Structures are given as structure tokens and as C-alpha cells.
Amino acid sequence: MNLMSILKNTTFRLLSIVFAIYTLAWLYLNLINPWNESFNNAFTDSYGIIAGIGGIAGFSIAKKWGGIKSVVGRSLLAFSTGLTFNFLGQVSYAIYFYVYKVENPYPSFGEIFYFGSIPIYIIGAWLLAAASGSKLSLASYRSKKIVSILLPISMMLLSYSVFLKSYEFDWTQPILIFLDFGYPLGQAISVSLAILTFYLSKGTLGGIMKSSVLLIVTALIIQYVSDTTFLYQTFQDAWEPAGTSDLLFTISYFLMSLAILQFGEVVDKIGAGKKLKCTQN
Amino acid sequence: MYTKLDLYEKAILTITKEQEKIVGKTLSIQMTALVDNLLVKNNRVEIKGDPKIVLKDLVDQYASLFGKASIEVSKEAIKKLGHELESSDIPENLK
Numbered sequence: 529m530n531l532m533s534i535l536k537n538t539t540f541r542l543l544s545i546v547f548a549i550y551t552l553a554w555l556y557l558n559l560i561n562p563w564n565e566s567f568n569n570a571f572t573d574s575y576g577i578i579a580g581i582g583g584i585a586g587f588s589i590a591k592k593w594g595g596i597k598s599v600v601g602r603s604l605l606a607f608s609t610g611l612t613f614n615f616l617g618q619v620s621y622a623i624y625f626y627v628y629k630v631e632n633p634y635p636s637f638g639e640i641f642y643f644g645s646i647p648i649y650i651i652g653a654w655l656l657a658a659a660s661g662s663k664l665s666l667a668s669y670r671s672k673k674i675v676s677i678l679l680p681i682s683m684m685l686l687s688y689s690v691f692l693k694s695y696e697f698d699w700t701q702p703i704l705i706f707l708d709f710g711y712p713l714g715q716a717i718s719v720s721l722a723i724l725t726f727y728l729s730k731g732t733l734g735g736i737m738k739s740s741v742l743l744i745v746t747a748l749i750i751q752y753v754s755d756t757t758f759l760y761q762t763f764q765d766a767w768e769p770a771g772t773s774d775l776l777f778t779i780s781y782f783l784m785s786l787a788i789l790q791f792g793e794v795v796d797k798i799g800a801g802k803k804l805k806c807t808q809n
Numbered sequence: 810m811y812t813k814l815d816l817y818e819k820a821i822l823t824i825t826k827e828q829e830k831i832v833g834k835t836l837s838i839q840m841t842a843l844v845d846n847l848l849v850k851n852n853r854v855e856i857k858g859d860p861k862i863v864l865k866d867l868v869d870q871y872a873s874l875f876g877k878a879s880i881e882v883s884k885e886a887i888k889k890l891g892h893e894l895e896s897s898d899i900p901e902n903l904k
Contacts, residue, residue, distance in 0.1 A: 594833015601833050659831055661878030734876015741875075794874075798839050804873035 539585045540789050543578065547782040550575045554778070557770045572769035573625060575778045576618030582785020583612030589792035592799070599659045604791060606652030607744065610645040611784055614777075617641035634762060635707050643707060646714035653721035653748060660725055660741055661732030672728055679727075680720035687712035691759060711759060719752035736794060736804050743787035751780040816893050817860035820886075821847070821867055825854075827886035828871055828879070844870050865900035872902070 535541070553571055557564060586608025594601035620638030624630045691712045697705060722745045733741060754776035761767035798804065811819070821841065829837040842849040844866045846858030856863050871879040880902060887894070887903055896904075 592833070593836060594829070598829065598833035598836075599831045659875060659878065661875070661881055729878070732877045732881065735872060735874045735879060737875050795836055798836060798843070801839075801843065803843050803870070 537789060537793065539581065539792075540786070543581050543782065543785055543789070546578055546581065547778065550578065550778050551775075554770060554775045568768070568770040569625065569631075572774055573618065573622035575774060576615040576781070578778060578785060579611040579618075579781040580615035582781060582788055583608045583610075583615060585785070585792070586611060586788040589788055589795065592795040593791065599655050600791070603652050603655035603659060604788060606648050606655065607784060607788060610648045610652060611781065611788075613641040613645040613648065614781065617645070632762070632767065635704050639707055643710060643714070646711070646718055649718045649748060649751075650714070650721060652744075653718060653725060656741060656744060657721065657725040657728060660729035662725060662728035675727065676724055679724055680717055683716035683720045684713050687716040687756075690756075691763065711755065715752050715755050719749055722748035722752075737791070740787045740790040740794075743783055743790070747780045747784035747787060750776055750783065754780055811893075813898065814856060814860055816890075817856055817864055817898075818854050820864060820890055820894060821854050821856070822852075823889060824867060824871070824883045824886040827882050827889075831879075831882055832874065840870055840874070841867060861898060861900055865902055868900065868902045 550571070553567075557568055557571060561567075586604055590601050590604035590608055593604055596602055596605065617638045617640075620636065620641060621633065624633040624636055624638070630636075692709060695708065699705070726742065726745045729741070754773050757776060758767060758773040761771070761773065767773070794804070825837050825841045828840065832840070838849060841847065841854065844863060846856065847863050847867070848855040848857060868880060868883045871883060873879075884903055887899065
């Protein structure tokens with residue numbers, strides 16, 4: 529990927545500046561001035577803007593790749609929607625905090641967006657795997673078929689053992705039960721698909737888009753770690769604003785947005801009549 | 810009765826159509842139009858040079874996007890043509 533060309537991209541510059549500000553803010557809040565309540569809350573309630581920028585930019589980029597009429601277009605639409613949902617989820621939580629004075633109001637209206645992003649990311653990862661040649665890989669290697677089945681099951685069992693083994697059911701709150709199970713299990717499927725995309729695409733995925741695809745996979749894995757950390761801390765009643773999970777979310781949103789922008793750079797380059805360098809696997 | 814040139818042009822259109830399902834119509838046409846000695850106009854293509862080389866270059870052009878994954882899409886497209894093109898007419902990167 530041509531670094532110089534993406535540096536000229538206005539959206540990339542905006543995204544990078546915002547990401548740098550939030551990273552520096554996190555370092556300040558955690559290393560130099562620990563626990564400044566209002567700054568910590570402001571951080572936690574606003575870093576989702578990175579996802580918002582990436583999501584909005586992603587919709588027009590997805591259209592250039594064919595929108596709903598192509599595999600890559602649908603994949604980019606899914607990731608853009610997922611990012612936008614993460615942004616809207618944070619806006620919802622911020623409204624709860626600043627308007628209704630409720631901190632971490634799980635479960636709440638925001639879950640429509642946060643939880644809604646999980647199946648959307650699953651669809652995005654599935655389509656990305658298809659574009660990366662995973663179908664060929666699956667058809668060619670029996671061992672890969674076995675891994676494709678075992679990995680999601682293993683991840684779900686791991687999530688269950690960490691979060692749900694000692695779960696106490698409160699049947700007066702069925703939505704809470706659904707979300708408490710849905711988040712870790714849904715995220716396990718999402719990250720499994722991301723890992724499988726990487727695993728199955730080895731040997732088939734190449735070309736100029738390889739780095740962008742792998743960047744999306746990395747972002748999904750980091751988002752899984754972020755979600756897991758957040759859930760674990762919430763269940764232990766140990767979550768604090770501007771903590772580790774918030775930094776990880778910030779990084780995952782930035783990486784996902786950056787990957788989508790790279791897709792945009794390539795399609796603009798081709799549209800301008802510039803040939804791509806033939807770099808196969 | 811199709812000439813060999815017609816068959817190559819049909820192969821190129823078929824590959825472009827298959828790639829369209831992955832990358833979208835606009836991008837697939839733009840990618841095909843970037844190939845040397847190939848003219849794209851009104852959903853038709855016209856080969857100006859050696860057709861076997863043009864076909865090879867088309868496959869390489871798409872391969873620059875997603876590597877072997879793109880080549881496999883091109884191979885699948887060629888399979889749809891059956892035996893219309895003889896083996897000796899198919900470039901190495903499509904075998």
C-alpha cells in the first residue's frame with residue numbers, strides 16, 4: 529500500500545489526528561494524572577468518534593466497490609455499519625450518563641447498537657473470508673475444514689467457561705440473560721471468523737489488498753479482546769472509565785477505519801487509471 | 810461461427826463478469842480497461858494485440874488486487890466456457 533498516497537487523504541489525516549489526541553489523552557489520564565473523574569468520563573463517552581468517522585467514510589467507499597452488489601462491497605458495508613453502530617452505542621451510553629446521570633447503564637438502549645454490531649461484524653468477516661479465497665482453501669484441505677469447525681466451538685466454550693460457568697440466572701430479566709450470553713458467545717463467533725479468515729487465506733490471499741484485509745482481521749481480534757476485557761471487568765464490578773478496554777477499543781476502531789480507507793485509496797487509484805503493481809502471493 | 814479472437818473476447822468478458830461479483834461492476838470494468846491492447850466500450854471488448862497475452866495480462870491485473878484469490882475467480886470464469894478455448898490457447902496463469 530502506498531503510504532504517501534494515503535497520507536494525502538483528508539479523512540485519514542482527520543482520523544489520525546483524532547486517534548493521536550485520544551491516545552495521548554489516555555496516556556495522560558493513566559500515567560500522569562490518574563483518576564480525574566470528569567476527564568475520564570469525557571474520554572469514555574467520546575472516543576467512539578473514531579468509529580463514527582470510519583463508519584461514515586466507509587459507506588461511500590463501499591459504494592465504490594459495488595455496494596450490496598459485490599462481495600467486497602457488502603463486506604465494507606457491514607464493517608462500516610458495525611463501526612457506526614459502535615459510535616451510536618457510545619452516544620447512547622453518553623446520553624444516559626450526562627442526561628439521566630446513570631453510569632454504565634448495562635443493559636440499556638445502547639445495546640441495540642453495541643449488540644447489533646456483533647452479527648454485522650460476523651457477516652462482514654464471512655464476506656471478507658470469501659473475497660480472500662477461503663472457499664478454495666476449505667475445498668482443498670480437509671485439515672482446514674476441521675479447524676473451521678473446531679475453532680468457533682472452542683472459542684464459544686472458552687467464553688462460556690470464563691464468563692458464564694457460574695452464571696446466576698435472574699428470570700425476571702430475560703433481556704439481561706440474552707445479552708449476558710449473547711455478547712461473549714457472539715463475539716467468540718466473530719473473532720473465530722476473523723482468525724479463520726487469516727488462517728484460510730494463507731496461500732491464497734495476496735495482491736495489494738492483502739495488508740488491508742489483514743488489518744481488518746487484526747482490528748476484529750483487538751475488538752474481541754476489548755469486549756472481553758470490558759465484560760470481565762463489568763462482571764467483576766471493576767470497570768472504570770478510560771481504562772484498558774477503552775484504549776483497546778480506540779485502537780480497534782482506528783485500525784478498522786484505516787483498513788477501510790485503504791480500500792478507498794485503491795479504488796480511487798484504479799478509477800484514476802493507475803495500474804496496480806502485480807504483487808501476487 | 811466464432812473466430813478464435815471472438816472466443817478470447819468472450820473469455821475476457823466472462824472473467825470481467827465474474828470479477829464483478831467480487832469487486833463490483835464499476836471497478837471490474839475499470840480494471841479490465843487498464844489492460845494494454847484491450848479496448849472496453851459499451852459492454853464489449855476489442856483485443857488489439859496478441860489475445861493470449863492480453864488474457865494473461867487481464868488475469869495478472871486482477872491478481873494485483875487479491876493475489877491467488879483473484880486468479881481463482883478468473884479460473885472459475887474460464888471453466889464456464891467449457892472447452893471453447895483449447896488448452897494451448899489458455900495462458901499459464903489460468904491453468
